[in-house]
Amino acid sequence: MAEALPNKKKKILTADEYTKICSFINNYHGLAIDCEMEMKYRQFLDIEPLALTCIAQMEHFNRAKRQHWKHEQRSRKLLKTFEELCEYGNKDNILIIRMAFAENMNPIALCRILLQEKYDIKQKQQISRYLKFPHLIDDPRLAANVQQCVYSDNQDGPLTDLRRRIIGEEYEQKLKSLANQSGIHFYDEQDLRRMGFDKTPDIKIILPFLYKNAVVNWIESKANFGDPKTHKWNIQQQLQSYCNRFGPGIVIYWFGYHVETPNLPDNDIGITVLADFPDNEDLVFMKLITATDVTETKANSGAETKM
Known part of the structure; x- marks a missing residue:
């Protein structure tokens, strides 16, 4: 049983x-x-x-x-x-x-x-x-x-500050691990800083994907609870600049959020609010065309023409 x-x-x-x-x-x-x-x-x-x-x-x-x-x-x-x-x-x-x-x-x-x-x-x-x-x-x-x-x-x-910093880093690593498992290719904060960016999300998606028909260019990890006031502050301090530079993205409040937070008008700039990493079945990735794909397409097209 x-x-x-x-x-x-x-x-x-x-x-x-x-x-x-x-x-x-x-x-x-x-x-x-x-x-x-x-x-x-x-x-x-x-x-x-x-x-x-x-x-x-x-x-x-x-x-x-x-x-x-x-x-x-x-x-x-x-x-x-x-x-x-x-x-x-x-x-x-x-x-x-x-x-x-x-x-x-x-x-x-x-x-x-x-x-x-x-x-x-x-x-x-x-x-x-x-x-x-x-x-x-x-x-x-x-x-x-x-x-x-x-x-x-x-x-x-x-000690409390140290604990919070460690928890924040733990969930950033969790985000990167889940992104890797889902087959997402990304730059992390260190990569972006080397490229000259100052305000950077936790991961910047190299090849954007769709989450429930919404384009995702970046994901921000928050080891916190997303009440409306905190979320608005995060938009002003961080998320708005991410949208301006990279386009729409996702913020994950790992410990949950107020039910009104995802529906705030402030999110209309391109912010999706989640309480966990998105499920794979909700993700749609672009299919890159390789040299092999081009060769096969030409071969198939030639075969159809002969027929």
Whole structure:
């Protein structure tokens, strides 16, 4: 008896599903990592987990952006609170995490505010350096807390940035592998840069093909969720220039997209939105005429003439 296939998680979300997920994230009081675990394992069991991760990332980013100025205005008070907790004999390394929980902030965001206030830092690069190398911080308690936040924050910080970069590269390789398996010949980003192009898609098709009667000249890989706002930003920053230079193409949001995203008027410049690599049965390739084909055609034509 064949084993039952596991239920496939949803990647293409309706407006109602997307709204419910965003509402849950914005109404959740606590750390982002706990919010994400709650969504994946208790609240939205039928939704692709990586889609939930991406939506949470965007919602937390937008919230942090909206609230940043408020927290910056309280930076002196926040630093004083941390220093008082240290003076009262709190020796654990999760003081900043506890403060972040109470303030409904990401731990790394709070670290940035504390570092900026304590050392009167004007340049973001210096704060990033402290986050990447906490041992450079001359306050041992603060250094230990910052290091713990780097390990514990799943939305921000050097480890999170590294993880996202690795995932992005993994799916770019997946795109190239599937393209090769489908018999598609292409240039990758390195090839195109050597040819003098600056803004380049992940793969530029050498010989365009048809996908459901639409011409495809390039494919862009996005290890992300394609909500309408993110997709419009991607069009402005990247995809529009690809269409202008190379013609129509495909963007793949590997972790899914909002159901309205493929139907946005912004796509009319020649953008097709997918959640996976196109099926081979939907692809139509040009047949190149070789010297052998020409010889056979002439031979057949001569044979018909004699008859």
